[in-house]
Amino acid sequence: MARKYSSKINKIRTFALSLIFIGFFIMYLGIFFRENMIVMTIFMLLGLVAIVGSTVVYFWIGMLSTKAVQVVCPTCNKVTKVLGRVDMCMYCNETLTLDPSLEGKEFDESYNHKKKADS
Numbered sequence: 001m002a003r004k005y006s007s008k009i010n011k012i013r014t015f016a017l018s019l020i021f022i023g024f025f026i027m028y029l030g031i032f033f034r035e036n037m038i039v040m041t042i043f044m045l046l047g048l049v050a051i052v053g054s055t056v057v058y059f060w061i062g063m064l065s066t067k068a069v070q071v072v073c074p075t076c077n078k079v080t081k082v083l084g085r086v087d088m089c090m091y092c093n094e095t096l097t098l099d100p101s102l103e104g105k106e107f108d109e110s111y112n113h114k115k116k117a118d119s
């Protein structure tokens, strides 16, 4: 099971944000190749692609958010969004499930993973 232990929406958001920084970094590197027009253009284009990619990812988050179910987290009492059957609270990483039959099961599993990550 390759389940990641952070809210899915938060994870995608972090990815989109890092993509923007990577894009600017690549463009910045392009400045060092000012003498070589072709290399500079390639760097600029790659940077642009990364930035455009992040905008697409942001748009995708927007789409996902409309589909996500809003629930009040039982642990921190904040309104969070659940994507799919099992997700985590965006604020306190509490495991949340929309399927009552999965409740005990999923929680055990996440517990095991957390212990592994700590050791």
Ligand SMILES: [Zn+2]
Residues within 6 Å of the ligand: 073, 074, 075, 076, 077, 078, 080, 089, 090, 091, 092, 093, 094
């Ligand atoms: Zn919470």
